[in-house]
Amino acid sequence: xxxxxxxxxxxxxxxxxxxxxxxxxxxxxxxxxxxxxxxxxxxxxxxxxxxxxxxxxxxxxxxxxxxxxxxxxxxxxxxxxxxxxxxxxxxxxxxxxxxxxxxxxxxxxxxxxxxxxxxxxxxxxxxxxxxxxxxxxxxxxxxxxxxxxxxxxxxxxxxxxxxxxxxxxxxxxxxxxxxxxxxxxxxxxxxxxxxxxxxxxxxxxxxxxxxxxxxxxxxxxxxxxxxxxxxxxxxxxxxxxxxxxxxxxxxxxxxxxxxxxxxxxxxxxxxxxxxxxxxxxxxxxxxxxxxxxxxxxxxxxxxxxxxxxxxxxxxxxxxxxxxxxxxxxxxxxxxxxxxxxxxxxxxxxxxxxxxxxxxxxxxxxxxxxxxxxxxxxxxxxxxxxxxxxxxxxxxxxxxxxxxxxxxxxxxxx
Amino acid sequence: xxxxxxxxxxxxxxxxxxxxxxxxxxxxxxxxxxxxxxxxxxxxxxxxxxxxxxxxxxxxxxxxxxxxxxxxxxxxxxxxxxxxxxxxxxxxxxxxxxxxxxxxxxxxxxxxxxxxxxxxxxxxxxxxxxxxxxxxxxxxxxxxxxxxxxxxxxxxxxxxxxxxxxxxxxxxxxxxxxxxxxxxxxxxxxxxxxxxxxxxxxxxxxxxxxxxxxxxxxxxxxxxxxxxxxxxxxxxxxxxxxxxxxxxxxxxxxxxxxxxxxxxxxxxxxxxxxxxxxxxxxxx
Numbered sequence: 080x081x082x083x084x085x086x087x088x089x090x091x092x093x094x095x096x097x098x099x100x101x102x103x104x105x106x107x108x109x110x111x112x113x114x115x116x117x118x119x120x121x122x123x124x125x126x127x128x129x130x131x132x133x134x135x136x137x138x139x140x141x142x143x144x145x146x147x148x149x150x151x152x153x154x155x156x157x158x159x160x161x162x163x164x165x166x167x168x169x170x171x172x173x174x175x176x177x178x179x180x181x182x183x184x185x186x187x188x189x190x191x192x193x194x195x196x197x198x199x200x201x202x203x204x205x206x207x208x209x210x211x212x213x214x215x216x217x218x219x220x221x222x223x224x225x226x227x228x229x230x231x232x233x234x235x236x237x238x239x240x241x242x243x244x245x246x247x248x249x250x251x252x253x254x255x256x257x258x259x260x261x262x263x264x265x266x267x268x269x270x271x272x273x274x275x276x277x278x279x280x281x282x283x284x285x286x287x288x289x290x291x292x293x294x295x296x297x298x299x300x301x302x303x304x305x306x307x308x309x310x311x312x313x314x315x316x317x318x319x320x321x322x323x324x325x326x327x328x329x330x331x332x333x334x335x336x337x338x339x340x341x342x343x344x345x346x347x348x349x350x351x352x353x354x355x356x357x358x359x360x361x362x363x364x365x366x367x368x369x370x371x372x373x374x375x376x377x378x379x380x381x382x383x384x385x386x387x388x389x390x391x392x393x394x395x396x397x398x399x400x401x402x403x404x405x406x407x408x409x410x411x412x413x414x415x416x417x418x419x420x421x422x423x424x425x426x427x428x429x430x431x432x433x434x435x436x437x438x439x440x441x442x443x444x445x446x447x448x449x450x451x452x453x454x455x456x457x458x459x460x461x462x463x464x465x466x467x468x469x470x471x472x473x474x475x476x477x478x479x480x481x482x483x484x485x486x487x488x489x490x491x492x
Numbered sequence: 493x494x495x496x497x498x499x500x501x502x503x504x505x506x507x508x509x510x511x512x513x514x515x516x517x518x519x520x521x522x523x524x525x526x527x528x529x530x531x532x533x534x535x536x537x538x539x540x541x542x543x544x545x546x547x548x549x550x551x552x553x554x555x556x557x558x559x560x561x562x563x564x565x566x567x568x569x570x571x572x573x574x575x576x577x578x579x580x581x582x583x584x585x586x587x588x589x590x591x592x593x594x595x596x597x598x599x600x601x602x603x604x605x606x607x608x609x610x611x612x613x614x615x616x617x618x619x620x621x622x623x624x625x626x627x628x629x630x631x632x633x634x635x636x637x638x639x640x641x642x643x644x645x646x647x648x649x650x651x652x653x654x655x656x657x658x659x660x661x662x663x664x665x666x667x668x669x670x671x672x673x674x675x676x677x678x679x680x681x682x683x684x685x686x687x688x689x690x691x692x693x694x695x696x697x698x699x700x701x702x703x704x705x706x707x708x709x710x711x712x713x714x715x716x717x718x719x720x721x722x723x724x725x726x727x728x729x730x731x732x733x734x735x736x737x738x739x740x741x742x743x744x745x746x747x748x749x750x751x752x753x754x755x756x757x758x759x760x761x762x763x764x765x766x767x768x769x770x771x772x773x774x775x776x
Contacts, residue, residue, distance in 0.1 A: 110684060261565050384611075
């Protein structure tokens with residue numbers, strides 16, 4: 080396996096102003112444009128800068144446990160009737176694919192000569208990853224987190240503080256992830272000369288969606304080669320969960336040019352898209368502008384952002400990265416919702432068949448995969464091979480899952 | 493003042509309509525003073541309450557009312573306007589209500605400019621909103637999260653309906669961007685005095701006078717300065733170098749902090765009068 084690097088962009092790249100068709104772009108205060116231009120230049124330079132790539136590659140290999148394994152999940156495969164290959168991003172340092180993005184952006188922060196990073200976080204995973212990278216690279220770190228989430232995710236708040244970060248509870252709006260993102264944006268406007276904002280997904284104004292995608296697209300580059308090595312052929316399909324969309328783009332991107340490889344993104348359907356209590360921006364939302372980009376958004380008829388709902392805090396976001404909006408509209412990737420209940424069934428199945436406790440986010444990818452197997456098998460006339468991005472581990476979800484299944488002693492949910 | 497005596501006729505195609513806020517700036521320039529713009533979110537504390545508040549501001553000497561359309565995710569606003577917007581949205585204010593408020597305030601004879609984040613307009617339909625805003629008597633839009641590069645539809649619609657376009661310039665804007673942005677403005681240019689969000693500050697920004705002179709170097713359009721102005725003394729100071737003094741959070745706080753609407757309106761009238769006095773005692 081070759082050393083992981085910041086790969087050059089593949090076939091699905093935005094125009095120079097960050098547009099994917101009608102999506103993406105920059106819907107930001109003028110005060111941020113200079114910083115976005117500075118970042119764009121630094122990121123483009125890094126793409127072709129050998130010393131940057133060497134340093135990033137070494138950090139991923141020696142610190143983050145990348146490349147991650149591609150694992151043949153045989154008992155699961157037998158159970159659900161398809162050859163399932165799990166991309167084990169759950170084994171990365173800090174427990175998810177997110178470490179790739181934060182290490183890339185933190186290194187870029189150093190290159191830009193800025194001493195401070197800020198981040199938004201919902202469940203706390205991106206906040207923990209950012210705090211980790213900040214400790215590792217000696218950067219000051221402030222994490223904005225909705226007040227509601229700081230209460231729901233107290234352990235991750237403690238983790239961030241142990242790592243030396245300052246956690247700021249956000250009390251505006253719905254007091255969740257989207258409001259944390261607003262507050263981080265406000266901090267950035269005020270402190271942009273010495274601060275980089277490490278956005279946690281392929282969302283936000285240009286160049287964030289393309290830059291984050293490029294920092295995580297090693298997932299797909301690795302998985303593609305690993306699948307060829309393992310099976311001598313590409314998979315029939317690649318599946319991932321989609322919140323903001325970084326793990327999905329990370330694994331999709333290297334396959335976009337492989338026309339025979341189907342790409343499936345599974346959104347958080349919450350109680351069901353028809354109930355209105357969900358976080359499925361593509362399947363249950365409409366085109367709009369949120370957090371600096373035009374994309375699919377959960378909004379009311381006046382363009383006010385609606386609150387999203389999902390058992391998975393990491394998917395509980397009312398928008399999605401603009402590249403996904405575009406891949407959806409051109410039909411290159413297919414998106415479908417997965418309910419809380421379906422995700423939790425898949426969560427339990429993976430625990431019992433493989434001895435792997437997945438993140439509830441990643442359980443959406445598994446649940447969606449299970450749903451598409453019959454049609455895909457019929458289409459192919461044989462058992463399909465599907466690469467599923469196991470984007471994170473479930474340690475952080477033990478309490479939520481324990482309550483869901485009613486298995487916490489002395490605390491029946 | 494380098495811009496004094498120059499024509500303030502709006503630039504660009506389809507411009508120079510009577511509704512332009514440039515007319516109000518010409519009047520205050522002729523009086524040798526800065527123009528005072530007071531901002532209030534539509535529907536705060538209620539639809540009728542916001543009409544009462546804006547009308548009170550006009551009668552206390554505020555020259556132009558800036559009606560902010562409340563938005564769920566206002567990234568350029570500080571805590572005071574965020575809270576007011578939340579209250580307005582929780583009260584169920586709609587974009588159509590904002591247009592009704594604009595119409596009611598414009599009927600007092602005071603020019604009304606609208607400040608809005610982009611998604612509510614995109615959702616309403618850019619052309620439809622421009623049409624309805626013009627019909628309501630609004631002069632144009634201040635767009636805090638829309639830069640000219642993304643504004644194609646709005647450039648066309650504002651030309652079609654003769655509306656002003658106010659894009660923001662910031663201390664961080666390069667000379668090239670500043671000239672490009674100002675070139676797309678009509679009516680007036682909004683200079684954000686500091687790198688940050690809305691909200692009154694103890695002292696006004698050092699960066700603002702420099703930014704204003706950079707704008708004046710590339711346009712004859714009037715320049716309004718916002719962010720951080722909260723009292724009469726600051727209005728005097730900013731009015732000394734800018735054509736317009738823009739006040740938001742300090743006025744909104746008058747209504748937020750008070751136990752009832754009547755007390756709030758009294759405080760609002762008093763601060764409006766203090767600011768109006770400020771822009772009228774400018775030495776220029």
